[in-house]
Amino acid sequence: MAQKTYAGVVLxxxxxxxxxxxxxxxxxxxxxxxxxxxxxxxxxxxxxxAYLRDKVxxxxxxxxRAIGKSGIVDIKxxxxxxxxxxxxxxxxxxxxxxxxxxx
Numbered sequence: 001m002a003q004k005t006y007a008g009v010v011l012x013x014x015x016x017x018x019x020x021x022x023x024x025x026x027x028x029x030x031x032x033x034x035x036x037x038x039x040x041x042x043x044x045x046x047x048x049x050a051y052l053r054d055k056v057x058x059x060x061x062x063x064x065r066a067i068g069k070s071g072i073v074d075i076k077x078x079x080x081x082x083x084x085x086x087x088x089x090x091x092x093x094x095x096x097x098x099x100x101x102x103x
Contacts, residue, residue, distance in 0.1 A: 006032040018091070018098050022056070025095025033093045041093070045081055047072050049094035062087060062099045 001020070004013050007028040012020040017033075019025055030049065034041045051070050055062055064087055068075035082089040087099055 014098075016092075016098060019095045022053070022095045022097070025053075029095065030093050033095075037089060037093065039082070039089075039093070042081075044073065044077075045090075045093075048078065048081060048090055052090055052094050052096060056096050062091065062096075 002013050002015065003010050004017065005011070007026070009024065009029065011024055011029070014020060027046065030046075031041055034045070039045075048067065051067070051072055052062060055066070064075060064078065067073065067078050067087070073081065078086045078090075091097065091099055
């Protein structure tokens with residue numbers, strides 16, 4: 001188990017940098033993780049992250065299709081906000097475990 005310091009807090013992370021305890025997450029930590037990924041977060045990023053965190057809290061499976069139907073952002077917008085592998089990146093920044101559907 002590795003550790004990283006974000007916003008002055010030492011956090012346990014897995015080999016890929018995902019937080020092991022989603023309850024330690026906050027917006028300042030998200031901003032610092034995003035900075036490592038060369039992203040600057042906007043209110044829209046945080047809306048998507050809040051949606052993802054809510055779905056995980058309810059035990060629901062995260063999919064890009066569901067995010068596109070969320071009413072928050074369409075699929076193209078999701079890829080624009082989180083370039084490359086959007087679900088992987090959004091969950092990492094959001095302090096959530098890597099989705100099973102992501103390689």
